[in-house]
Amino acid sequence: MNNPDVNKHVRGESIFIDDISLPAETLHCAVLDSAFAHAGLVSINTNRAEKMNGVIAVLTSKDIPGENQIGGIIQDETLLAVDEVKYIGEPLAIVLADSITNARKAAAYIDVEYKKLPVITDAREACKNGSLIQQPTIFESGDIDKAWGECDFVYEGRVETGGQEHLYLETQCAVAYPKEEDKLLVLSSTQHPTAVQRAISRVLGIPMSNIEVDVLRLGGAFGGKEDQATHWAVLSALGAHITRKPVKLVLPRYQDIRVTGKRHPYSSDYKIGLKKNGKIIAFEVIYYQNAGACADLSPAVLERTLFHVTNSYFIPNVRATGISCKTNLVPNTAFRGFGGPQAMFVVESALHDAAEKSGISYQTIQKSNLIKDGELFHYGQTCENSNALKCWEEAERLYDFIQIKKNVDEFNQKNKLVKKGFSIMPVCFGISFTSSFLNQASALVHIYTDGSIGVSTAAVEMGQGVNTKIKTIVAEKFSVSSDRIKIESTNTTRIANSSATAASSGADLNGNAVLLSCSNILERLKKSAAEELVTEDKSEIEFADEFVFVNGKKTELTWTKLVQKSYMKRINLSSHSFYATPEIYFDRTINKGRPFAYHVYGTALIVVELDCILGRYKLDTVKIVHDFGKSLHPKVDIGQVEGGLLQGIGWMTMEEIIYSQEGRLLSNSLSTYKVPDIYFTPQNIEVNFLEESINKFGPFNSKAIGEPPLMYGIGVYFAIRNAMKAYKKNLVMDYSAPLTPEKVLMNLFM
Amino acid sequence: MKEEKEKKEISRREFLGKAGTGVAGSYFILSSLKQAEAVAKENPLQPPETYFGNIQVQLTVNGVKHKVRVHTNTTLVELLRDRLSLTGTKVVCNHGECGGCTVVIDKKAVYSCQMLALDADGKDVTTIEGLLKGEELHKVQQAFIDKDGLQCGFCTPGQIMSAYALLLNNPDPSEEEIKTAMAGNICRCSAYPKIKESVAEAARLLKA
Numbered sequence: 002m003n004n005p006d007v008n009k010h011v012r013g014e015s016i017f018i019d020d021i022s023l024p025a026e027t028l029h030c031a032v033l034d035s036a037f038a039h040a041g042l043v044s045i046n047t048n049r050a051e052k053m054n055g056v057i058a059v060l061t062s063k064d065i066p067g068e069n070q071i072g073g074i075i076q077d078e079t080l081l082a083v084d085e086v087k088y089i090g091e092p093l094a095i096v097l098a099d100s101i102t103n104a105r106k107a108a109a110y111i112d113v114e115y116k117k118l119p120v121i122t123d124a125r126e127a128c129k130n131g132s133l134i135q136q137p138t139i140f141e142s143g144d145i146d147k148a149w150g151e152c153d154f155v156y157e158g159r160v161e162t163g164g165q166e167h168l169y170l171e172t173q174c175a176v177a178y179p180k181e182e183d184k185l186l187v188l189s190s191t192q193h194p195t196a197v198q199r200a201i202s203r204v205l206g207i208p209m210s211n212i213e214v215d216v217l218r219l220g221g222a223f224g225g226k227e228d229q230a231t232h233w234a235v236l237s238a239l240g241a242h243i244t245r246k247p248v249k250l251v252l253p254r255y256q257d258i259r260v261t262g263k264r265h266p267y268s269s270d271y272k273i274g275l276k277k278n279g280k281i282i283a284f285e286v287i288y289y290q291n292a293g294a295c296a297d298l299s300p301a302v303l304e305r306t307l308f309h310v311t312n313s314y315f316i317p318n319v320r321a322t323g324i325s326c327k328t329n330l331v332p333n334t335a336f337r338g339f340g341g342p343q344a345m346f347v348v349e350s351a352l353h354d355a356a357e358k359s360g361i362s363y364q365t366i367q368k369s370n371l372i373k374d375g376e377l378f379h380y381g382q383t384c385e386n387s388n389a390l391k392c393w394e395e396a397e398r399l400y401d402f403i404q405i406k407k408n409v410d411e412f413n414q415k416n417k418l419v420k421k422g423f424s425i426m427p428v429c430f431g432i433s434f435t436s437s438f439l440n441q442a443s444a445l446v447h448i449y450t451d452g453s454i455g456v457s458t459a460a461v462e463m464g465q466g467v468n469t470k471i472k473t474i475v476a477e478k479f480s481v482s483s484d485r486i487k488i489e490s491t492n493t494t495r496i497a498n499s500s501a502t503a504a505s506s507g508a509d510l511n512g513n514a515v516l517l518s519c520s521n522i523l524e525r526l527k528k529s530a531a532e533e534l535v536t537e538d539k540s541e542i543e544f545a546d547e548f549v550f551v552n553g554k555k556t557e558l559t560w561t562k563l564v565q566k567s568y569m570k571r572i573n574l575s576s577h578s579f580y581a582t583p584e585i586y587f588d589r590t591i592n593k594g595r596p597f598a599y600h601v602y603g604t605a606l607i608v609v610e611l612d613c614i615l616g617r618y619k620l621d622t623v624k625i626v627h628d629f630g631k632s633l634h635p636k637v638d639i640g641q642v643e644g645g646l647l648q649g650i651g652w653m654t655m656e657e658i659i660y661s662q663e664g665r666l667l668s669n670s671l672s673t674y675k676v677p678d679i680y681f682t683p684q685n686i687e688v689n690f691l692e693e694s695i696n697k698f699g700p701f702n703s704k705a706i707g708e709p710p711l712m713y714g715i716g717v718y719f720a721i722r723n724a725m726k727a728y729k730k731n732l733v734m735d736y737s738a739p740l741t742p743e744k745v746l747m748n749l750f751m
Numbered sequence: 752m753k754e755e756k757e758k759k760e761i762s763r764r765e766f767l768g769k770a771g772t773g774v775a776g777s778y779f780i781l782s783s784l785k786q787a788e789a790v791a792k793e794n795p796l797q798p799p800e801t802y803f804g805n806i807q808v809q810l811t812v813n814g815v816k817h818k819v820r821v822h823t824n825t826t827l828v829e830l831l832r833d834r835l836s837l838t839g840t841k842v843v844c845n846h847g848e849c850g851g852c853t854v855v856i857d858k859k860a861v862y863s864c865q866m867l868a869l870d871a872d873g874k875d876v877t878t879i880e881g882l883l884k885g886e887e888l889h890k891v892q893q894a895f896i897d898k899d900g901l902q903c904g905f906c907t908p909g910q911i912m913s914a915y916a917l918l919l920n921n922p923d924p925s926e927e928e929i930k931t932a933m934a935g936n937i938c939r940c941s942a943y944p945k946i947k948e949s950v951a952e953a954a955r956l957l958k959a
Contacts, residue, residue, distance in 0.1 A: 010904030011892040011911060013839020013879030020838035168939050170843045170851060170905040220841075220905030221939050254844045464903025464940045636899050640942060644902060647941035671848035671937070679933045682943040 005468055005488060006218060017220050018174045018190050019251050027176075028057055028097040030240050030250040031104035032233075033111050034260050035086035035093055038122070038329040038664025042084050042093070043114035050096060050110040055103030058244055059111065061094045066242070067206030071235060073196060073228055075134065075296035078332065080204055080235055086115070087294035088331050089664055090260030092232065097240045097248060105253075120329045120664045124268055124291040127326035134292045134299050134325035140307045140592045142379035143318030148283035152274030154359045155283075160271065160350045161737040162343050164291075164658035165264035165336055165651070166668075168676055169463075171220025173261060174251040175234040177241035184211045187238050191230035192222050192461050193501035198493045200231045201238040209493075212238070216491040219463035223648070224335030226463070227501045228298050229261050258669050262334035263658060265302055266291040267343040273351040275359065279366045283318040286310060286347055290340075292325045293332040299325045302333075304435050306340035308380055308596065312348045313389045313429035314370040319379040329664045335503060337648060338711045341430055345712050346653075349426070350736035353719055363719070364402070364425055368393055371427060381593030388602035388628045389429055392691055396425075396604040396626040399689060405622070409608060413727045418613050421621065422724025426605045426716025430709040431597035432505060432698075433585050439500040440582035440598075442510035446475070446518040448574040452561035454479070457489040458511035459499030465707055466637035467507040473634055474512050474700050478519040480544040481560050505705035508633060509598075510580060512700035517578035525574075529567040533558060582698065598698040601705060602691070603627040605646070605713035611724035616746035618721050620650065620683035625713060627688060630696040630704030642688050642710040649714020651677045653738050654721070725749060808872040812837065813881030821868040828852045828863035830871070831878060839879035839908045843937075850936030853909035853916075854878050860916035860935070879908035882915065890956040891915050900949030902940035910936045914950045918957055924950070 009015040047059040062069050062081040072078040082093050094111055098104035121127045149155060175189040183205075189197050194214040202209040214234070219226060233250050240248035252260070267288055274283040288306055292299035303323040310321040356363035371389040378384060396402070402425065409421045433440050445457040456475055460467040468488040476483040489495065491502075500510070523544070530549045531539040534556055543550040549558040568574060587594035608622040623646060632638045655675045659667040668674040696704050721740050725748065726732050734748045804822040811817070812835060819834055828845075831837045831854070840863055843851030847865040854863045855877040863876075882889035891914050894900070901907045910933065917924055917932035924932065929950045938946060 006904055007896050007899075007901065010901055010907045011879075011888065011895050012883060013837075013908040015904050016838075017841075017905065019842070020832075022836065168937075170841070170849070170903070170937070170939050172843075219903065221903045223939070254846065464901075464905075466902070640899055640902055640940075640945060643944050644941040647943065648939075651941075670846060671844050672846070676937060676939065677941055677943070678937060679930050679943045679947060682947060686944050 005472060016217060017171055018176055018188055021176060023249060024247055027247040027249055028240060028244060029101040029104045030237055030248050031096045031108040032092050032236060033094045033108045035082065035089055035091040037086060037115050037117055038089045038120045039118040040086050041116035041118060042082055042086060043116050045094060046112040049112060050107040053107035053110055055099040056096060056107045058097045059094060060239060060243065064243060065204055067204045070203060071200045071231055072296060074300050078295040088329050090331050095236050095240060097244060122328050122330055122660050122664050124289040124326040124328060127328045128289055128324055132327040134296045134327050137322050137324045138307060140321045140380055145283050145285055145318040145320045148318035149274050152282045153277045154355060155274045156355050156358055157272045158354050158736060160269045160347045162267050162346050163739050164266045165656050166258060166658060166674055167223045167225030167336060169221030169223060169225050172252045172254055172257040173230055173233045175237040176247060176249045177237040178247045179241045179245045183207050185238055185241060186213045187234055188215050189230055189234035190219050190226055191216060191234060192227045192503055194491055194493050195499045197231050197234040200235050204235050204239060205242050214493045216461050219461060222463040223337045225261060227335040227503045229334050255670060259666055260331060262293055262297055262332045264336035265333040269347045271347055271351045273355050275355055279361045279369045281314060281316045281370050284316045285320045287322045290323065290325045291328055291333060293328060293330040295332040297332040297334045299333060302335065302340035306344040308431055308435060309341040309344040310348060311379060312345045313372060313427040315372040315376040330660060338708050342712050346715050346738060349715055367425060367427060380596065382595045382597060386695060388691055388694055389427060392602045392604040392626045392628055393427055395691060396606055400606050400624045402606065405608065420611050420613055420724040420727040422609050422611060422720040424607050424716045424719040424723060426607065426713050428603045428709055428712045430601045432599055432601055432705045433582055433597045434500065434504045434506065435596050437585050437587055440510060440585060441500060442514045443496055443577060443579045444511060444514035444518045445495050445577045446522060448522060448564055450565055450568050452485060452564045454486045455489055456486060456515060457495040458515060459491060459496045460507040460511040461491045461502040465641060466634060469637055470508040470633045471512055471515055474515055475519060478516060481547050505707035509699050509705050514578050514580040516700055517580055518576040521576040521578060522574065525572050526563060526567060529570060529572050530558060530563055533566055599696055601628055601709040603709060605716050607716040607720045609717060609720040609724055611721060613728040613749060616742035622685040623683040624687040626691055628691045628694045628704060630694050630699050631702040632690060633701060633703040638706050639688055641706045643686065645710030646713045647677045649711040650717045653714050653718040654740055657739050657741055806869060808868055810871045811875045813877060823869060825868040826864055827866040827868050827871045830868040831863060837878050837880050841905055841908060850913060851906055851909045853912040855912055855916045858916060858919045860913045879911060891953040894953035894956055895949045898945050898949040898952045900942055900946040902942050906936060906938045910946055914953055918954055922954060922957060924954060
């Protein structure tokens, strides 16, 4: 079964928010954002703008009827700035006009008087000045201070990772329609409809029940629309609430890039201690997270970093300190991996560094420390059903590491100016929102009297194929044709109090809720069928291929007939169900618990080819063994692995976010910020499924897929670095990503 | 009354179907300008001539001839989306850097955000909506479904139009030629491995 949207996508008939045909009276909204990274707001004068052609209203913080606050985790973010701006791109005012051209033109005529204040863009500098989002968090296991004495080798170093622009192709957008009294319907391109609903309620001072948020589909999100879609939806709602006209807001690309948060840049210090046999004894790390000007999701992102300190490895003594630093950059936010990739890059850098300095091979250290069943993660969870070593060994068997490494060495002996580099990247990623309460979902399943089925969940379709998976679950459970099943839009009136579609958990949480609803209805239908077929025991009843079977024998009773008969007997053909992930908990007072339902594992083998004169590299080979559990939809899952991998590679190589000292984003368009294109696809790409992986937490034993594959991209950094080393034996270089071609050249020749 | 009845009966899709049958035997829906003109006269959905702007352009889009008034700075993509309601063509970067707005003119893939509507005067434009023959998918569209060459779908119309233009000119492209032709289309979901396969598959389907 294909993604139900695919047919519409290839015809250009899928409706995204910017494609909706709107009533003629619709107003178009332009946002004026701050020109300075830190300044006092002396005055905002809207007089000139209000007189411009087509302008209906110009709104500032003074026009907000409720609370001027949209902060999620910490209440530190205003909708429209009041007396200070803290980053370039902070919204100051909106213009509502009869056309988007008129609205944008008028926004330029709002006169703002600023009083410039000192700007901090660096996380460590912010930390030194005591500018923090919250107090540092420490995760600790074993006795690290004692452990250093047991080590044969101890190394220290510093690691940097850059930000990453989401570049979802559909920019942030929303349309708000006023309804009767003070009610609103808001169409938003958000991963988190409930967050939008909650924020609108607060800002407008009206109950959540008066606000309906509906999401049909997203043109990409990658975390960038988890928290950060809210701002724009609330602004459009504010406009609609005040003018009582529909208001459309679509950010133009250059503004979207400037005003929305990105993946957090991290600067980290580590200390690692090993035995002569390669066993890691101790690992200490301090992460300086560049949160930007407001908390947004930074505390949660930092927490996931702290959970992924050791990647796939068992390390008995760990101390990890996370410091979320407040700077004058746009508030950074969720991005596929959510802090996990930053942690994994640090530990891999530490291992790589230790390997180079101790002479033990990098792969030996990696393999000999892979976590096994019964060992403890540093946050107190016991490792169960570990597939770390299984994935590694399966990859070793399928891809012949030794031969590939030999080929690379031979190539490097024969070639002087072009070198190949090889690396292996194991990944272990925890599945569940780390705030345990978020791991809840509900589903609403209706069977209509013609036998067709409508399914509502909180899952937002953004290209990851969650609707396809939910459709697969329903079709399998009811044993009916998938043509009968319609996955509805994500809507707060049908599914209330939802969590974001994030943390790779969309199919897990919503799929499990759907399974419960289907089971409820199925039980009722079985009872009904037993009556129809005069069978005493309903356990003999089964459904297969749209027919009712008794004791394995096909009857005349079809799905549609049974549904109709059941309706006439006044049997409930709808079910609303609730699912909460069992067995998970986490105690933040001691930072111990069982935060994850399970882990996803995998191993990637990577070969790159580097032109040492031009600094350019290309991806020769990426071969992966991935732990899908029992894949719900192999086609979708392969797409997620390949897409995630390429995004991870982009983050590690070409995608470079650059700010000026004044806090101005310099890499502010696709001409200055490069993302992977079709040329960047690995020449040889192969993804294999790890056999016999079990997972009782996923629907039909499946595993989450969205984020884990991104981290295979980290291996590309080390492969390039190894190729550089093959050219320049005495290479000394910081562990700093992205490793752009420019950086390669600087390190080879400067 | 008769006119009203026609309005109800002739849907855009049916109209495209008619235009398509005019070129039976060809893989592509684009009919000759003359045929299109003939059908366009019957097309009750043609927009009125009094749209915003004061410069008149005439162009053919998906076989239908349009007379539209535009501003000097109206871009082709604005004309397509905002005036002709052909929203399959997406605005992504509006800077000619991503390929989301790709359409085909004179057998060439063109970024419609980088072409002024004025410059499209007299041109024959094919958008993603013009590839369908009635309800039948074009082979390029079919190939993208078969090989799963998409995820969120936002870049898909542009990808398909670039592939379509490539195959108009080069029915048997090498892998390198596919890459060159598709390099101007960004897919942030990074479905590139499958996009590459889709284009190769489209070439195979068209030859079959």
